[in-house]
Amino acid sequence: MNTLRSLEWLRPVLFLLALLVAWQLAVFLHPHQLMPGPWKTAHGIADLFPHGLIARYVVASVFRVTWGFFLAVLVAIPLGLVIGWCQRFELAVNPILQILRPISPLAWIPIAILWFGVGDMAAIFLIFIGCFLPLLLAVIDAVRAVPAVYINAGRNFGLKPVALMRRVLYPAIVPRLMTGLRITLGIAWLVVVAAEMIAVNSGLGFLIVDARNAGNRYDLVVAGMVIIGVVGLLLDYGVRSLERTSSLRWGFEEKR
Template identity: 35%
Template sequence: MPWPTESAEKPLLGPELSVAGTTRSGRSGRSGRWIYYLVLPVVLLVIWWFCTDVLALFPSALLPSPIRVAKAFGHVIADGELMLNIEDSLLRIFYADLAALIIAVPIGLAMGLYQSIERLLDGLLSLFRPIPPLAWVPLAILWFGIGTLSIVFITFLSAFFSILVSTVAGVRSLDKLHIRAALSLGASRRRVLTHVVLPTTLPSIFTGLRIAIGVSWMSIVGAELIAASSGLGYMINYYQQVLRTDVVIVGMITIGVIGLGMDLLSRWVERRLLPWRQGARLP
């Protein structure tokens, strides 16, 4: 086609440009890039090993050697303890974030679409938002006892606000012309909502969900330290009390790896579900 191409595209998501891999052509260079990701962790591992096993700078109860940690890893995997705790934590995250999504998205849409609803809710929500999720732990224990319900409640609170704020921001990015176009094409108000407002907001909702997963993963571990009898947070707290620092570190590494995995997964899902967003990544 002889039509000249316009280069009016503005990159909307600065940070995403370098992080998210782009198209097929980018994939071949990706295998080499892994080395960069691995350099610092490996260096750190060597220093850790050197300071503990070789120089013996710390008592192993304070900082065990990486080899002891690796053995502990094998141990908690073998007896199934690690998997059980991971399962508990992940399930709680799932319930909490699902509930947050179901409740925050409609409220966010309503707040974004109707100024009166926003005025009504904004004061209350602004007051609750600065309260750290962990400050709810004492109340949660009183209301729901120690266990899953408390943890889900606390995690829900941390996820709720991320999704809500992103959803409202997404509705704000609504293009008046898209609504006009849809109406003049014969779309009903209901169809405008489901086929214009929702797709416009979807990328923001997704960003909110991704932030929510990150935030709730952090707060769930915090909450499990206090208000649970299972889960990764509970596990590292328990082993701290019996001075098994190696298992504590196993728990911490697991938390980090799972957090990373969830972020990568949600990015992958986002790319699959929202292909039009690739436009923001054009060079």
């Protein structure tokens, strides 16, 4: 039993090693390609650390994501509660939501620069745009899935609409909201890299374009990609543990 478990843990590690070997081998067979191998990439990461650049860039990216994400959360949750609750309101805003939805947040880059210039605000705005709609739609869906008995019980105890939203609707959607937040934070992390490639002069996205422009340092490009993956994974892990504690407390996991 114990040996089997340790084997299971070993499997992804072995697979990763195999991939790294294949990558190194491919680079070795085509020496004139600019694409770095895993060894050179590791060197690239090591190169970035001493300057403190990497820490600065990670902080810059996380800062933008945090602001854009929290602004979106702050606006989307109350608005989603109202729209999901009031059917007439939903009918009014639904067409515009459906038109805005398929527009990639990256399409907003020129407008972001027009309004905010090159800088943090433009990137934060883009992340806000990227998070806001998916989160709003998630909240609206979650409100609609709230069982009518909870709402009826709340009304029965004399709750007026605002109190009903705060004391019944909002807590009732939290488990679904957690899933929405996790997906949205993932989107924010995708958007920040793209935004930083164009709209700012710092951050992990900027690192990637900068490394390419400043003499085709593809080792740094791939190093940047790896760091983006790792930080993204850590962010996801953070929200996941939040999700777990809340669903454990409410026992929603059991019911699924």
